[in-house]
Amino acid sequence: MFNNDENTQNLNVIVELFGSDSEDELERHQKAKNQNIYLSNIQKNISGLNIYKNFLDTKSLNNINFHINNQNWFDPVNNINQKVYFGDIPQFLYENLIDELILRNVFKNNLHISDRFPLFDHLISNFYAPGEGLTHHIDLPHKFQDGIVICSIKGTCEMEFRLKNEQEYLQVIGVFLEPGDVxxxxxxxxxxxxxxxxxxxYDKDFGGNMIKRTERISINLRKLKDEGLIGPPTTEEDS
Ligand SMILES: O=C(O)CCC(=O)C(=O)O
Ligand SMILES: [Fe+2]
Structure with missing residues (x-):
């Protein structure tokens, strides 16, 4: 039998070795708080931007990755790093992403978007090799309606948002994205x-840590304008 002092000492050793639940809890709580402050600052600065952290759980992400692999969407060795669908979007994306976007009504502040049917009829999925980026752009205005979703499926990156006038960039804001973020x-x-x-x-996460990039996959959902399929002639490649 230990006496009380010995008991406390032993407990302290165990806590030092393994950490206590309440410390973990505290750390998690603090991390979530920092993340919320980080996100609300960004969203305050960019009108119309809504970020849902961890929107998809591991099960949905695994399901989506499974189908993408199974259907061989990408073949980076042969430069096949994009998959496009017009009209019907694959069922597994309804089951693991789009139904949830509808259920949680992610466009609830925009009835003209949330009431339309279908919510999306155009899909681009991108594959990025580690370190690879994407040229800054505005999704083609004559082609796609308001209400666009970018979902990170695999890998992390910092997405940059830029506002410019004719001469200069007025604001540049980075957002660290992880799998499951919408x-x-x-x-x-x-x-x-x-x-x-x-x-x-490398990208900086919301806590200031440098995170090494790995392969990244994203799903981008949009709704074509009625005239979007024809549209004015453009020399730009559709992004
Ligand atoms: O891949 C991404 O995360 C964004 C892609 C994008 O912005 C686009 O395809 O228009
Ligand atoms: Fe885009």
Whole structure:
């Protein structure tokens, strides 16, 4: 039998070795708080931007990755790093992402978006090799309606949002994205702000840690304008 002092000492050793639940809890709580502050600052600055952290759970992410692999969407060795669908979007994406977007009504502040049917009829999925980025752009205004979703399926990156006038960039804001995060673009975030990903091998997360990039996959959902399929002639490649 230990006496009380010995008991306390032993407990302290165990806590030092393994950490206590309440410390973990405290750390998790603090991390979530920092993350919320980080996100609300960004969203305050970019009107129409809505970020849902960890929107998808591991099960949905695994399901989506499984189907993407199974259907061989990407073949980076042969430069096949994009998959596009017009009209019908694959069922597994309804089951693991789109139904949830509808259920949680991610466009609830925009009835003209949330009431439309189907919510999306255009899908681009991108594959990025580690370090690879995406040129800053505004999704083609003559082609796609308001209300765009970018969902990170695999890998992390910092997505940059830029607002510019004729001469200069007025604001540049980075958002660290992880698998399961959903970014909704409406209004100014969709029509006025560019988004893009720099070519780089590390990104800063919301806690200031440098995170090494691995392969990344994203799903991008949009709704074509009626005239979007014809549209004015453009020399730009559709992004
Ligand atoms: O891949 C991403 O995360 C964003 C892609 C994008 O912005 C686009 O395809 O228009
Ligand atoms: Fe885009």
């Amino acid at each position: 970014v909704c673009l409406t209004g100014e975030a969709r029509w006025k702000w560019e988004h893009g990903i720099r070519n780089k091998t």
